[in-house]
Amino acid sequence: MQIDCLSCGKSNEFLLPLWVSTTFKFNEDDTLSILHVKPLESLEDKLTDNNSIREISCKECGSNEVDIVFNEYENQDDDEVSALEGL
Amino acid sequence: MQLICHDCWNYTYFEVDVETLRELKEDSGQLVIQDTKFDDFNYSHSMLRDNLNDIVQYVIKQNGAALIWDPESKSYQNNYISCARCGSNKVTKPYSLWHSNRHQSLDKELLANQKEFTELRREKKYADRLPVLWKEQ
């Protein structure tokens, strides 16, 4: 998988907003403590959904013009990929 | 006490949905998902805390505006915060806080506190003076 920023072209770090369910408590002085954080969205789903992809922004320049290319051989090692490509 | 659940009277543990930020990073063809940091500052954690704080303060300040009428249960439910003990959405500010002092008119309240206010003013007038220990000749 490859992500490119179409604006600055130099970043390999990107930001994605994600909703989480947070369990918290009021302390005696009314400050808050966080007890538990649970993701409400799956990152895999977000990355394959066109609307969610628009939420991704470049960490370097903040642009939302981002291009994602999924690599079919993602989870295989180089030898296997070359072997498959040779076929 | 800031908020209370009307079903189990819990006033300590609550749940709320909050938006935070994750970082996607490409590392030798693999996608790495991690907290986002600027120098040593963990922005993901900071954003989570800030957003949690904001929404809790909003609900406490707005109260009425954070509630929606549920025709099925014939009760008001909190649009943002639920009880972490029983899962109920009937979470509001305690009634006592909501209506504190509302039963008496402002005139009566001012009158009742008149003496205290006079003392306060007197204190303010002499606040920057040292106690006089002896009379100057």
Ligand SMILES: [Zn+2]
């Ligand atoms: Zn960029």
Ligand SMILES: [Zn+2]
């Ligand atoms: Zn409850």
